[in-house]
Amino acid sequence: MSLFKRYLPILTWGASYTRDTATNDLVAAVIVTIMLIPQSLAYALLAGLPPEIGLYASILPLVAYALFGTSRALAVGPVAVVSLMTASAVGELAAQGTAEYLGAAIALAFLSGLMLVLMGVFRLGFLANLLSHPVISGFITASGIIIAASQLKHIFGIPSGGHNLYEIVVSVASHLGETNLITLAIGIVATAFLFWVRKGLKPFLVARGLRPRLADILAKAGPVGAVAVTTLVAAAFSLGDKGVRLVGDIPAGLPTPTLPPFDADLWLQLAGPALLISVIGFVESVSVAQTLAAKKRQRIVPDQELIGLGASNIAAAVSGGYPVTGGFARSVVNFDAGAETPAAGAYTAVGIALATLFLTPLLTNLPQATLAATIIVAVLSLVDLGALKRTFLYSRSDFAAMAATILVTLGFGVETGVVTGVVLSIALYLYRTSRPHMAVVGIVPGTEHFRNIKRHVVVTGSKVLTVRVDESLYFANSRYLEDRIYELVAERPEIEHVVLMCPAVNEIDASAFESLEEINRRLSDSGVKFHLSEVKGPVMDRLERTDFLHHLSGRVFLTQYQALCALDPHTAHVSEARTPKKSAHSDVWAGPEI
Template identity: 50%
Template structure:
């Protein structure tokens, strides 16, 4: 217990910023200004996507950013509301509110608290390595399907009707049932908003470059389309009273900073929320660490997964204290933060200050903001989540990985985000077990004029009728132990002259108890047929374990330091 406490304290200890001077502050301030302009409309939109009041999107963009700046590690990762996590929050909170008397806002706050606690616990237990068991095709398939669901969930607001659902079929059915209530003026405004966002996203930066603005500045200004749209549609709504003409607006928004409180989740909610909180934690960690590592490469920055777990967990707990919903890292904002020249995590803290100032002084203006504007921002923003090229790349390179992408994508659309992610995790494990249950092996021979051994099917090598060298290209465990028994049986049956069999073990990193028993059985069977079993190139840790057993003493053959030693000895 004391070791765990010490580990948790070391992870929670704030990391000092690198030498911070005026130049670094200026760079961070510029980056924070740009990210704040991008974050405010996204925060409002993702709050509605999560089924929360719009101001909670801003609450989720204040203290969480400060918490990550203190406890996180990445210098440019932009933490805050994230589309995929928001839709997972809406699904889980809606399910709880339908099954219990707990309102969806309380459920969302509880999700943030639970997710933060899970992430910090994983960091304290050094479970960052678990991310390696969630394959990239599964992550890509889940994110792509989530993007489709997010876009589909906004069609109701774009058409001016009430239509919701957690699966693609449910959303489509709700839209069909409301097709007679479509508002033409809302559709017209939605078309204009989408056109503006698409055009500015694709062409504004290049147009600014042609006007002589440096490319870096043009790229950053090219991302201001959403904030310009918010300003324009809010002004138009106030001037022409769009709400009276049937176009829904945000309405009254609470101005000011969040009222901090320690949420005490109802015990009844934990039964329904622990699994969604775990899934949100997995998505948060997987996406955030992937982004952090991608951005850290050009900077030669080192990312510690366990440290990131604590930083992200602290951000989610801070969001719960603010009365907001779970947060994660955003790819678009992180890229903008990096391109804008952020040097340290102080950029995130400065962004939080910018959002806080906006919440204090500009909230009343947001009452006139059309909801269709926020939905348009969401639909265009999720284009980066849709990556069909990742499926085709995975399918061409490895069919099981392509199938995992496609299966995760399809199940997420049919069952929703929680069912899709659980299916993806299960598929990752199944694929891993399948691959390691029938690993690659090769009968090898000596390359002429060398001490190297290669596959007899690929190279012209020297072999001997009475000697077979079998190279094992995987660790031995319960999942493949029986498979190697069958392989050895087939080799012995096909070579009646065989007197010695060498297991070449350079790729064997461990041998579990099931595999040990299989080796003992293989040695006994070979001995009954007059064949000796030998080992070569056994790694030190594996040999240490084998020496603690009786296997080496009962084995019919010997142990050789190198395969060439075994070849020379057994040839003589």
């Protein structure tokens, strides 16, 4: 594939772009535009930015993704979690409403874009793998709770602050006396309406004869209805004069080209948050894109997705926007509405640009409480506490990582939360593999199979100790391997041979290799021969590159049965003479049981 084609997927899909495709893309774009207008205003509010910044982040970034992205249905733009992370990162460096705050948000988009592009070019997408599913799920749940709590102030129409759940709740509680009742009424009605739209509108419309797909798309447009109605009400009754906070004047017109502030100190402070935003945005975006691509047996290219999202963020930065990524709900709507190529995103950009030019005066009287209601309803669908229970049932260790991520995110904020989750996942994984399952095995009578002596009726001799290790051998478990073998040998003074059975050993790294040499040396010193059996091809290739096999006091056997026949023919003979015990032979699972 040419370099152009690799880095510009538009050359691939653009070549076969037809009038029919264009029509489908246009229809999807209209629907997504209607959905995106209130979302982009609301998420800008969540990020602590003026509403127009949300619109700006929904124009050029969409065009950039259409050029560089590989997903045919992903709808890029401001999203809830990334907006929260932006507010958290930028909020530490500048006060909301200042030019510095906006500058830092733009710099964050630029840095994040740069990182994504570099990760794509150097194919570092695997970094995203460090975020385990439970950590992501926990992080999203906790972010959803924090976001919903942070919007309460708009619903009540009170001033409030706080960086973690506790502070937010305390701050809201202490200001409750200042509640603006009209704002609260709008907030509650809008929230209730939007919940009903989400759950009840579609069945309602279907029952009245609408096609389900159309009913679904109409239901997704609910926020626009709420925006229109509350804006009209606010304008009609001049609610702005009665203490209801409105969006206010939004500068009309397209964004002017900007450059992010080039300030080494600022960039250094934003580097960590930018990396987290990049990785989390990428993970969320890629998982939606993959799900949608799979439905049509299409494929996305993760490394090129990094470049697509990176280009979007750089485009956001140079047009006065803030960090963006692929949105979940929005992409599903785009897909369901029939989008066939990334061109749909470009058409959406045109839609938002038109809105920015002509619609902004209509939004002056839009109550902030309506936007807050939009956010609350959207993010509460991200909260999945049931995942805690499912994960608990499946794996205690994953549950620990998930619970820690949720608690630390709620208690100490998004960055600390996600870093804690990642570090804990890695630590728990290393801990688990540092104590691999090892079993002393014996032969199942009448067969050539070897099984754990603690679980099965097997035959063993007194001179040969066979240990099976069920894990790759590497630095984190090499000392444990040594310890266990010395321990087993110390318990059995009559032992003359130790056989390490390696059918599940996919790798032996340099540390484990030295441990094997050490085991061989120490066992030799005390007159015990050390053998290996069932070593895998690639592992054996590597051992053969060293002189280990010359030092080895024993041998390497192709199968454990051959080892037994060579080292302890008596036991092999005894085993052969006995008919297999049904209980041992009729195991359901052939692999090595615990």
